[in-house]
Amino acid sequence: MMYPIFWSVFVLLAGGFLAPVGARINRGIPPFIAGLATLASGVLCFYSLPEIYENGILTHNMAGWVPPVGIPLVADGLSGIVACLVALVGFSVVLLSSRTRTDAEPDEWYYSLVLVMLAGLTGVVLSGDLFNVFVFLEVSSVSAYALVARQKGYGVAGRALVFVLLGALSTSLVLLGVALEYASYGTLNIADLALRIGSIGLTGVAVFGGAFLVAGFLFKSALVPFHAWKPEAVGAGAIPVGLLLLGGSTTTGVYLMARTLYTLGAAPLFSLVFYLGVASMVVGGIAALHASDLKRILAFSSISQTGFVMFGVGGSGLAGELAGSAGVFHLIGMVLVDIVLFAIVALLYEAFGTTSLSRIRGAGRANTLLMAGFMVGVLGLAGAPATSGFGSKLFMFLPVVRVHPLSTVVAMVVSVVTLAYGIRMAYSLFFTRPAKSVRLVAPPSMELLLILCMFAILVLGVYPEMGLSIGEWAVKSALSRPVYIAGVLG
Amino acid sequence: MEAAVSLEGLRIVIGWTAVLVVLLYLPLQSRVRRTGAYACGLDTKEVEDVDPESMYDPLVHYVMGDIIEEKHDGSVHEYYYWLLAGLLLVLLAMIGGVFL
Numbered sequence: 001m002m003y004p005i006f007w008s009v010f011v012l013l014a015g016g017f018l019a020p021v022g023a024r025i026n027r028g029i030p031p032f033i034a035g036l037a038t039l040a041s042g043v044l045c046f047y048s049l050p051e052i053y054e055n056g057i058l059t060h061n062m063a064g065w066v067p068p069v070g071i072p073l074v075a076d077g078l079s080g081i082v083a084c085l086v087a088l089v090g091f092s093v094v095l096l097s098s099r100t101r102t103d104a105e106p107d108e109w110y111y112s113l114v115l116v117m118l119a120g121l122t123g124v125v126l127s128g129d130l131f132n133v134f135v136f137l138e139v140s141s142v143s144a145y146a147l148v149a150r151q152k153g154y155g156v157a158g159r160a161l162v163f164v165l166l167g168a169l170s171t172s173l174v175l176l177g178v179a180l181e182y183a184s185y186g187t188l189n190i191a192d193l194a195l196r197i198g199s200i201g202l203t204g205v206a207v208f209g210g211a212f213l214v215a216g217f218l219f220k221s222a223l224v225p226f227h228a229w230k231p232e233a234v235g236a237g238a239i240p241v242g243l244l245l246l247g248g249s250t251t252t253g254v255y256l257m258a259r260t261l262y263t264l265g266a267a268p269l270f271s272l273v274f275y276l277g278v279a280s281m282v283v284g285g286i287a288a289l290h291a292s293d294l295k296r297i298l299a300f301s302s303i304s305q306t307g308f309v310m311f312g313v314g315g316s317g318l319a320g321e322l323a324g325s326a327g328v329f330h331l332i333g334m335v336l337v338d339i340v341l342f343a344i345v346a347l348l349y350e351a352f353g354t355t356s357l358s359r360i361r362g363a364g365r366a367n368t369l370l371m372a373g374f375m376v377g378v379l380g381l382a383g384a385p386a387t388s389g390f391g392s393k394l395f396m397f398l399p400v401v402r403v404h405p406l407s408t409v410v411a412m413v414v415s416v417v418t419l420a421y422g423i424r425m426a427y428s429l430f431f432t433r434p435a436k437s438v439r440l441v442a443p444p445s446m447e448l449l450l451i452l453c454m455f456a457i458l459v460l461g462v463y464p465e466m467g468l469s470i471g472e473w474a475v476k477s478a479l480s481r482p483v484y485i486a487g488v489l490g
Numbered sequence: 491m492e493a494a495v496s497l498e499g500l501r502i503v504i505g506w507t508a509v510l511v512v513l514l515y516l517p518l519q520s521r522v523r524r525t526g527a528y529a530c531g532l533d534t535k536e537v538e539d540v541d542p543e544s545m546y547d548p549l550v551h552y553v554m555g556d557i558i559e560e561k562h563d564g565s566v567h568e569y570y571y572w573l574l575a576g577l578l579l580v581l582l583a584m585i586g587g588v589f590l
Contacts, residue, residue, distance in 0.1 A: 169573060207588050268587015283558060286558050291559065
């Protein structure tokens with residue numbers, strides 16, 4: 001019997017197939033199918049969490065073939081939590097898509113691509129085999145290219161092409177890495193690979209393979225200097241697509257890096273990931289402070305926040321597990337903040353038809369909920385007390401400051417920069433006189449989404465131990481290599 | 491131990507909140523400028539003359555924000571060089587970590 005969490009991939013794929021078919025009957029069916037599929041995927045993922053917690057790991061061998069020959073689907077604490085985050089982002093994207101204007105009206109193909117991309121991202125997270133990780137990465141990437149390129153507008157084609165060219169190169173690196181790992185160890189099963197790396201050690205070819213793999217994964221996470229695709233793709237695509245790229249793709253990239261570091265035991269890379277995290281937070285923060293388009297600001301902000309997550313994940317190898325747990329906690333907070341900010345930007349875009357900060361000055365002045373949501377989001381990003389970012393950054397900085405005081409000071413200064421660009425956006429949108437008076441009304445579904453996410457950000461801020469314990473579970477379960485190997489290989 | 495951790499955390503928060511207040515307060519103050527003909531102190535008026543979007547421009551300039559923005563102008567050639575540099579960095583880290 002297959003565990004419910006594994007069904008989420010198939011539910012999303014089936015939804016992706018059924019959306020265009022349903023449109024032949026009624027044009028209103030595709031959004032309904034997309035909503036239903038993402039909701040079902042979320043329920044299946046969240047429902048499975050207690051079972052994963054109880055058993056430590058859940059596996060399913062596709063078609064009954066036993067690994068390392070067969071293809072296993074694997075869910076442990078880390079993959080379970082990331083799958084839930086992807087599902088949450090997916091549901092929010094569909095909600096945003098149905099209520100907001102995009103320059104290319106969301107039709108059945110749009111919903112089909114969103115669902116297939118979500119299936120790819122969930123597949124990456126639940127796959128226990130490197131080759132299938134590559135296949136699912138390709139599925140999600142190709143859908144992402146199409147979603148960005150279908151948007152109409154000035155300069156979109158060029159930016160979409162940049163995204164495709166960079167993405168193609170990075171997935172080629174992953175494929176090359178997969179091939180070299182197979183040449184070195186004769187297996188692509190992650191558990192078997194971890195076992196063989198432990199017993200044989202890293203060979204010369206495996207080092208090169210590992211470097212290609214890691215470069216591809218870092219591209220997905222959009223860490224500096226692999227980050228260039230993010231402002232291009234998010235700036236060009238529709239707003240819900242931007243959320244999908246930042247909340248979904250980046251989260252998956254972080255997962256892949258964490259899996260490589262923790263389960264495959266790529267110890268030499270902890271320092272690299274840590275320093276790239278610091279570089280990303282600085283570059284992303286400064287660029288966000290300078291950008292003038294809301295989508296670009298959010299893209300740069302995401303690069304900066306991913307830097308914080310990697311600061312924790314990489315820092316866990318240098319300063320102890322607590323930093324890694326805080327990194328996962330920060331990832332959860334980052335996804336919640338992304339949903340809040342993108343929902344507000346989507347509403348602003350619906351009313352004004354632009355995301356240029358100077359042209360929508362004072363736009364949200366009349367809507368208290370949007371103002372409150374934006375402020376909670378911005379404060380959460382910066383790590384102000386009583387928001388999720390506070391707890392995650394605090395528990396990240398405390399262990400790291402003893403080992404790398406200078407990097408921690410840099411991270412603290414970037415937190416201030418984060419608040420500065422957040423306040424700059426908030427000031428422009430909510431605290432200046434509007435050029436034209438437009439009544440902004442959020443639909444009830446979006447209001448509910450905003451309130452729930454704001455509530456979650458504040459609860460995780462007031463009770464940071466809750467978020468930290470989730471992060472701790474994820475990191476501990478990813479680090480328990482013997483449990484992972486025994487769970488998959490039997 | 492937990493109390494010590496909380497105290498240290500509190501110090502961090504107080505420290506960066508102080509920096510924050512200075513950073514945010516100063517640009518907001520500079521947003522208002524007195525303009526108009528000055529005649530016996532009667533015709534002056536206060537106007538907002540600084541775009542809120544540019545309120546941190548001096549800071550951005552100081553930390554080379556314009557150069558960073560310039561480097562993200564969509565040039566695929568430049569992005570390829572970054573990817574290559576990143577790949578080399580990862581390779582060096584792997585080789586250094588494993589063999590040295």
